[in-house]
Amino acid sequence: MARPKNKDEYRAELAETFAHVLEERGLEWRKEWRGSGGDAPHNGITKACYRGSNAFWLSLISMMKGYTDPRWVTMVQIMDNDGKYHPKQKWHLKAGSKATYVEYWYPYDIPNKKALTWEQYKQEIADGRSDSEFKLSTRYTAVFNACDIEGMPELPAFEETDITQDELIAKLSAGMGVEILTDGGDQAYYSPSQDKIHLPTPGSFTSEYAFNATALHELSHSTGHPSxxxxxxxxxFGTSQYAYEELVAEMCSCFMGVNLDQTASPAHIDNHKAYVQSWIQAIRDKPETLIRAIKDAQSAALFMDWKAGLITDMEYSKGVGSAMEITTRSRDRDAR
Known part of the structure; x- marks a missing residue:
């Protein structure tokens, strides 16, 4: 993105970026705050971090259920019948705990009818076998969060960072009449019934931009209130309408980020795009729906500009109903 001349140009370029987000590869969303356990979702035994949609899904489940521990383990690892994983400890799954499923892709040897590890597959190819002899297969593995496991050692508490709330957040909270509560925990959400926002403590976020952008995301949700x-x-949760609202809020928070004292880094912009990309998968008419969500996000950002005192009543009235023109790149049909 070239250096924009003004806020409108910046938002227009962001809108164009979001319009083509479905075409990007390698985007992975990372939650930008830590619960009492900190870190990204990972296996509690191997320490391997979950990637892609698995990381996004486990982070989302953690937020929904209030999990404060990023560790996840399988039932085999919990039971540890062979004493391989935690021989001196007895772990037990709490009554009523429910599994979450992660997706695992692996190579399958067609002629020999057996699954391979990726290391075995690479060796087979190195030995001269053809790619056509293999196919990708997938399986779904049940995992449980450490919060649901008795006997699992607790993680050491993390040190909170020094995070300051941007002046814009206070102006929006006052101007829109939406109270923001930093009441801890591992959840960030807007409650329509309360018309209030709940956030983790500021010090649990990875950066000032992350905290303020998350506050903007929830404030963006609050623009949808009937008032x-x-x-x-x-x-x-799980419906296309829920996903659509998430798209609007995330893009609006990115549009509003230009008004923060902190500058969004390329990594922050990629995280915005990754979040949008994860939710757009839940919507059937992807390109058309994304364009509509961009326009709603622009309307929400204009409303927030007004409520924060960044534009006058006349400027807001003039801007209502107008939308930046978003072009969609032509999509060639894949060759068959």
Missing amino acids: RLNRDMGGF
């Missing part, structure tokens, strides 16, 4: 822009926010 404001009155968007349809009735969708439950």
Whole structure:
């Protein structure tokens, strides 16, 4: 992105970037705050971090259920019948705990009808076998969060960082009449019934931009309240309407980020895009829906500009109903 001349140009370029986010590869969303355990979702035995959609899904489940520990383990690892994983400890799954499933892709040897590890597959190819003799297969493995396991050692508490709330957040909270509570825990959410925002403590975030951008995300949700822009926010988790609202809020927070004292790094922008990309998969008419969500995000950002006192009543009235033109890149049909 070239250096923009002004805020409108910056937002227009961001909108273009989001319009083509489905075409990008290698984007992985990372939660930018830590619970009492800190870190990204990872296996509690191997320490291997989950990647891609698995990392996003486990982070989302943690937020929904209030898990404060990033460690996840399989039932085999919990039971440890052979004393391989934690021979001096007895772990037990708490009654009523439910599994979350992660996706694992692996190479399958077609002629020999057996699954291979990736190391075995690489060796077979190095030995001269053809790619056509293998296919990708997938399986789903049940994992459980450390918060649901008795006997598992607790993680040491992390040291909180010095994070300051941006002045813009206070202006928006006051101007929109939405109280922001930093009441700890591992969840960040807007409650429509309370018309309040709940965030983890500022010191649990990885950077000042991360904290303030998350606050902007939840404030963006609050613009959909019936007393404001009155968007349809009735969708439950897993529905396309829920996913659509997440798209609007994340893009709006990115648009509003230009008003923060902190500058969004390329990594922060990529994280915004990765979050959008993860949710757009839940919506059937992907390109068209994304364009509509961008326009709703622009409307929400304009409303927030007004409530923060960044534009006048006249400027807001003039801007209502207008939207930046978003072009969609032509998509060639894949060769068959």
